[in-house]
Amino acid sequence: MSPLHRFLMESKSQWGWLALLILELITAAMFEVSAPVLLGKVVDAIVSGLQTDQDINTIFASIDTIILWLIAIYGGHALFTYFGEYMMASIGSKTVLALRTRMSTHLYSLPIEYFHDHQRGDLLSRLTSDLDAVAETIGEGVPGLVSAIIGIIGATAMMIWISPMLGISIIAIICIGILCLTWLSKRARRVYLKNQSALGAFNSGIEEIVVGKPIIQTFGLEETTTNQVNILNDNLFKSMRSAAFTSQLVEPLVKFLNQITYCLVAIQGGLMVLRGSISIGDIQAFFLYVGQVSDPLSRSSYILTKFQETSAALGRIYEVIDTPSEIDKGNKTLGDTTTHPGTIDFEHVDFGYTPSNVFMKDINIHIPGGSMVAIVGPTGAGKSTLVNLIMRFYDIINGRITIDGIDIRDVSRESLHNTVGMVLQDAWIFTGTIADNIGYGKPNASREEIKYVAKLAMADHFIRTLPDGYDTVLKRGGDDLSQGQRQLITIARAFLADPTILILDEATANVDTRTEVEVQKAMNTLLKGRTSIVIAHRLSTIKNADFLLVVENGTIVEQGTHHELIERGGHYKELYENYAAGMTL
Numbered sequence: 001m002s003p004l005h006r007f008l009m010e011s012k013s014q015w016g017w018l019a020l021l022i023l024e025l026i027t028a029a030m031f032e033v034s035a036p037v038l039l040g041k042v043v044d045a046i047v048s049g050l051q052t053d054q055d056i057n058t059i060f061a062s063i064d065t066i067i068l069w070l071i072a073i074y075g076g077h078a079l080f081t082y083f084g085e086y087m088m089a090s091i092g093s094k095t096v097l098a099l100r101t102r103m104s105t106h107l108y109s110l111p112i113e114y115f116h117d118h119q120r121g122d123l124l125s126r127l128t129s130d131l132d133a134v135a136e137t138i139g140e141g142v143p144g145l146v147s148a149i150i151g152i153i154g155a156t157a158m159m160i161w162i163s164p165m166l167g168i169s170i171i172a173i174i175c176i177g178i179l180c181l182t183w184l185s186k187r188a189r190r191v192y193l194k195n196q197s198a199l200g201a202f203n204s205g206i207e208e209i210v211v212g213k214p215i216i217q218t219f220g221l222e223e224t225t226t227n228q229v230n231i232l233n234d235n236l237f238k239s240m241r242s243a244a245f246t247s248q249l250v251e252p253l254v255k256f257l258n259q260i261t262y263c264l265v266a267i268q269g270g271l272m273v274l275r276g277s278i279s280i281g282d283i284q285a286f287f288l289y290v291g292q293v294s295d296p297l298s299r300s301s302y303i304l305t306k307f308q309e310t311s312a313a314l315g316r317i318y319e320v321i322d323t324p325s326e327i328d329k330g331n332k333t334l335g336d337t338t339t340h341p342g343t344i345d346f347e348h349v350d351f352g353y354t355p356s357n358v359f360m361k362d363i364n365i366h367i368p369g370g371s372m373v374a375i376v377g378p379t380g381a382g383k384s385t386l387v388n389l390i391m392r393f394y395d396i397i398n399g400r401i402t403i404d405g406i407d408i409r410d411v412s413r414e415s416l417h418n419t420v421g422m423v424l425q426d427a428w429i430f431t432g433t434i435a436d437n438i439g440y441g442k443p444n445a446s447r448e449e450i451k452y453v454a455k456l457a458m459a460d461h462f463i464r465t466l467p468d469g470y471d472t473v474l475k476r477g478g479d480d481l482s483q484g485q486r487q488l489i490t491i492a493r494a495f496l497a498d499p500t501i502l503i504l505d506e507a508t509a510n511v512d513t514r515t516e517v518e519v520q521k522a523m524n525t526l527l528k529g530r531t532s533i534v535i536a537h538r539l540s541t542i543k544n545a546d547f548l549l550v551v552e553n554g555t556i557v558e559q560g561t562h563h564e565l566i567e568r569g570g571h572y573k574e575l576y577e578n579y580a581a582g583m584t585l
């Protein structure tokens with residue numbers, strides 16, 4: 001089923017309105033089609049009046065009723081066209097709203113891998129320009145096409161009725177036109193697909209520049225980056241030029257056929273008038289009907305081109321919608337039956353980001369509830385991977401991970417994410433007030449609660465120095481705050497959510513030394529009775545930990561307390577000595 005067909009089938013709720021709309025457009029087109037015959041009668045009445053030397057008053061007396069009819073017909077046409085277009089715009093916006101909601105809701109349910117595999121710029125252009133293309137076609141294209149088809153059918157029928165011979169010659173030319181335009185609209189689909197992927201790539205390139213501008217400048221890579229974006233821009237230009245070639249070809253082609261048709265009416269019609277087989281008024285009606293056919297023909301071919309673009313856009317949208325959601329098979333809730341909440345076990349766990357590349361093999365870890373564990377290891381060792389597995393961002397290949405004895409695959413995602421909280425290295429701040437940002441995980445939190453956790457996270461002091469305090473609106477991912485301040489907000493957010501297990505990924509790495517000491521104190525109090533897993537890069541964290549997991553190449557190479565591991569004199573001792581000598585772990 002083509003994307004357009006599928007879209008039509010999925011918009012069944014609007015079919016009744018569509019039928020009403022088509023009825024309205026048919027009425028409007030009938031008004032339009034009936035006018036030229038009456039105009040022809042006016043011309044014939046004037047010509048015969050002049051030929052028989054009638055005075056002007058007599059001539060007008062014979063046509064005044066027709067003129068009144070003409071005014072009524074044109075008025076009726078305008079009114080029905082207006083209602084038709086208004087209705088279509090409303091049907092169009094409702095249908096696109098439903099599609100937009102469906103797509104954005106579906107994005108939330110997609111697995112994390114999907115976002116790793118797709119560029120953000122490309123996803124954005126699917127959500128914006130592809131949906132806009134659909135909205136434009138439905139709002140303007142459908143009524144345009146329906147009235148064009150009805151107009152063409154009506155006008156050709158009238159031409160055949162007036163003069164079958166002349167009418168058939170004109171239809172032959174129209175058929176040639178339709179064939180050319182069908183070819184053009186097919187080409188448009190291919191061109192649009194190319195155009196949209198070039199646009200997606202360009203958006204992603206620009207996004208990288210905007211996000212990475214400070215780094216680009218630091219490394220003096222402006223020229224290299226500009227060259228890369230220029231290549232993407234050049235690709236976009238070429239595909240847009242190709243699209244313009246296709247769409248701009250329509251109008252001259254239709255005009256050319258139109259002019260040929262006018263010549264045919266003038267020559268063949270003129271000869272027929274001389275032979276007396278047709279009146280001058282009918283020839284005048286023919287000229288108007290040719291106009292009534294050629295205009296909708298060029299409009300409908302443009303719309304057909306748009307339909308092809310829309311079909312391609314819908315295809316890209318359905319690609320996202322059809323990506324299977326992350327299925328939440330778990331129905332158990334954590335925290336109901338436990339005596340030691342927050343106990344985590346890895347039992348013979350195998351994991352790889354791709355099935356062919358098993359990165360972690362036979363991992364066994366036991367983290368007792370309420371303990372503080374520090375994970376240490378060189379970069380790329382697998383520290384973040386371990387916490388990603390606890391959060392079930394990725395599924396393991398073999399073995400099982402349990403919390404309080406329950407396999408996390410059997411736990412609902414909601415319960416899992418309520419139980420396990422995370423503070424990541426990149427503080428995520430959204431556009432909203434500071435209070436909204438802190439209260440993110442608990443939407444009904446009172447202002448007192450928010451202030452309480454902000455105090456615990458040592459954020460209250462700096463928040464109160466801001467002009468609007470807790471009501472200060474943060475924009476652009478919190479760019480107006482320092483990195484440390486952003487991180488304090490996310491720490492306060494995690495405290496408010498009050499999870500049983502807290503994962504901290506270098507949570508204090510961006511806070512200055514004085515603040516770090518204060519935050520650490522607050523954390524120690526808060527972490528009491530709570531399991532905490534810290535991806536540690538700091539001495540203070542390691543010393544406070546109940547035990548350490550040393551990770552290398554996806555394997556737990558050592559576990560134990562700081563003193564035990566130092567005494568063992570293995571990997572950890574080496575890491576620690578490097579750290580003590582001033583390097584990070």
Ligand SMILES: Nc1ncnc2c1ncn2[C@@H]1O[C@H](COP(=O)(O)OP(=O)(O)OP(=O)(O)O)[C@@H](O)[C@H]1O
Pocket residue numbers: 116353359377378379380381382383384385386
């Ligand atoms: N989404 C992903 N897809 C494929 N491979 C990944 C993905 N995330 C991480 N990896 C790979 O898995 C390995 C472990 O990465 P991980 O992020 O767990 O390391 P880490 O110890 O946390 O490193 P760092 O201290 O630098 O943050 C690395 O080789 C990394 O390239």
